[in-house]
Amino acid sequence: MEIVRNVYRVAGPPYGTHQNVYLIKGKDALVMVDTGIDAEELAVIDENIVYWGLKDYPISHVLITHSHYDHCANAHILRKRGAKIVAGPSDAEGMELGDDRTASYAFTHKKKFVPCPVDLKVKDGDIINAAGLKIKVIHVPGYTRGSVFYKFVTEGKIILFTGDVIKVNFERHNFRLGAKLGWSGGMDYDRDLYFETIKKISSMKADFLLPGHLEPCMREGWQILRDAYTVARYEWHNQPSCTLDKSKINR
Amino acid sequence: MRILKDIYQFSGESYGYIPSGPIGDNVFVIKGKDALVMIDSGGEEEEVKIIDDGLKYWGLSNYPISHVLICHGHAWHMGNAHIFRKRGAKIVAGLDDAEAIEIGDYRVHDSPPFKTKPYIPCIVDMKVKDGDIIEAAGLEFEVIALPGHTPGSVCYKLFMDGKTIFFSGDAVTVGPECKFSVLGWSGSAGYDREKYFESIKKISKMHTDIILPSEYQLCLKDGWKILQDSYLRALLEWRQPAEYDD
Numbered sequence: 109m110e111i112v113r114n115v116y117r118v119a120g121p122p123y124g125t126h127q128n129v130y131l132i133k134g135k136d137a138l139v140m141v142d143t144g145i146d147a148e149e150l151a152v153i154d155e156n157i158v159y160w161g162l163k164d165y166p167i168s169h170v171l172i173t174h175s176h177y178d179h180c181a182n183a184h185i186l187r188k189r190g191a192k193i194v195a196g197p198s199d200a201e202g203m204e205l206g207d208d209r210t211a212s213y214a215f216t217h218k219k220k221f222v223p224c225p226v227d228l229k230v231k232d233g234d235i236i237n238a239a240g241l242k243i244k245v246i247h248v249p250g251y252t253r254g255s256v257f258y259k260f261v262t263e264g265k266i267i268l269f270t271g272d273v274i275k276v277n278f279e280r281h282n283f284r285l286g287a288k289l290g291w292s293g294g295m296d297y298d299r300d301l302y303f304e305t306i307k308k309i310s311s312m313k314a315d316f317l318l319p320g321h322l323e324p325c326m327r328e329g330w331q332i333l334r335d336a337y338t339v340a341r342y343e344w345h346n347q348p349s350c351t352l353d354k355s356k357i358n359r
Numbered sequence: 360m361r362i363l364k365d366i367y368q369f370s371g372e373s374y375g376y377i378p379s380g381p382i383g384d385n386v387f388v389i390k391g392k393d394a395l396v397m398i399d400s401g402g403e404e405e406e407v408k409i410i411d412d413g414l415k416y417w418g419l420s421n422y423p424i425s426h427v428l429i430c431h432g433h434a435w436h437m438g439n440a441h442i443f444r445k446r447g448a449k450i451v452a453g454l455d456d457a458e459a460i461e462i463g464d465y466r467v468h469d470s471p472p473f474k475t476k477p478y479i480p481c482i483v484d485m486k487v488k489d490g491d492i493i494e495a496a497g498l499e500f501e502v503i504a505l506p507g508h509t510p511g512s513v514c515y516k517l518f519m520d521g522k523t524i525f526f527s528g529d530a531v532t533v534g535p536e537c538k539f540s541v542l543g544w545s546g547s548a549g550y551d552r553e554k555y556f557e558s559i560k561k562i563s564k565m566h567t568d569i570i571l572p573s574e575y576q577l578c579l580k581d582g583w584k585i586l587q588d589s590y591l592r593a594l595l596e597w598r599q600p601a602e603y604d605d
Contacts, residue, residue: 109360109361109362109363109579110360110361111360111361112360112416121535121536121537121576122537122576122577122578122579122580123537123579123580124537124578124580124581126536152580159364276373278372278381278383280383283380283381283383283472284381285372285375285376285381321536322535322536323372323373323576324373325373325375326360326373326374326375327373327374327375327409328375328376331375331376
């Protein structure tokens with residue numbers, strides 16, 4: 109589906125896949141955000157690329173929001189097709205080594221993770237020039253060390269690709285719309301760091317939130333960011349934090 | 360957002376909060392020949408602005424809305440029908456829900472949290488029944504009656520872009536992540552489980568590629584799987600009378 113002009117969602121729950129994959133059409137090329145989990149999902153992506161008339165454009169860059177298997181397992185295939193792979197600090201290394209930072213231990217029902225070189229290792233504040241577009245990197249560590257938001261402004265509207273750090277949650281049973289925080293099974297998950305990140309981003313401006321799972325937010329995305337702080341305080345209050353020493357990451 | 364080349368979604372869970380609370384009902388617009396067809400209308404007046412913003416953004420403001428097809432007569436899905444009728448749209452609804460829509464009695468469920476302001480009744484221009492073909496904006500919609508959730512619940516079937524599309528109302532909705540189906544709310548004044556079961560059985564044998572329901576998630580691939588799953592859900596959940604039923 110075309111979320112706003114030139115920004116597409118080419119895989120995700122409506123297409124029967126667990127994680128979202130987005131495409132931005134730039135000047136003569138496409139920028140992909142996350143890659144999906146397997147060949148089957150890549151087929152869905154390709155089908156949508158054909159449907160929306162984008163198949164003649166090359167994918168110049170693939171922006172990885174974080175190194176978990178379900179978001180970057182197809183990176184090596186897309187790189188072979190000619191795309192440059194972009195990822196945040198630490199997560200880039202995790203993808204290159206294929207270590208526990210890919211959380212492959214949680215995806216044993218899938219094929220073994222294929223490590224993939226990362227062409228562009230980005231840090232907070234970097235501007236990525238891709239397909240004639242400017243995309244800003246915001247480092248949001250905690251969920252993984254190298255989780256990043258990609259910020260893209262189009263027609264005056266701020267779009268944030270939020271990965272798994274902030275998702276949009278509609279709780280039917282209590283009629284509440286708000287933020288949903290990330291899974292805590294990641295090897296380098298760090299709740300204290302995550303909390304600081306949420307505190308920081310809760311005052312950010314955004315119109316659209318395009319997360320790695322579930323549905324996007326099409327209006328007043330800043331409300332969801334703000335709500336994340338409330339949710340984090342409420343859900344994590346009085347719970348012990350559990351931080352693993354970075355040096356102990358299993359290689 | 361643009362779901363297919365000529366089908367747009369302008370209201371739903373992704374569209375955030377309005378003063379009365381989060382939006383929960385989907386509104387779709389289909390671009391036909393020189394006109395638009397709307398599926399459901401939203402319940403709150405604030406949603407009209409969101410719909411209008413969407414029409415403007417995608418360059419559709421200059422097309423008239425020729426028809427509003429209502430999937431069922433609950434206020435939070437069709438409370439704005441009177442506004443679009445004033446703008447010139449023909450209102451279409453299932454024969455057995457039309458009376459409730461025109462009178463606006465308890466059957467439309469316009470109490471909070473479904474609706475915060477009183478429901479304004481609306482004349483139904485076309486009262487449709489199973490098998491009817493609606494010609495609107497050069498498109499053909501087939502009516503599939505699915506009584507149960509409400510007496511006049513209908514599904515509108517459209518063939519477009521080589522795909523079959525079901526606008527299934529609340530009769531069959533799609534659960535989180537498109538993994539299973541969700542059956543409609545049983546609190547409705549005209550709810551009839553026996554009829555609902557027959558409707559589910561009927562629709563589960565049909566084929567569709569895409570399901571665009573009035574609530575929750577959309578299903579854009581292998582929609583027939585959701586239809587079949589709805590039959591399984593009904594068998595699992597309904598076969599034994601639940602205790603609270605008597």
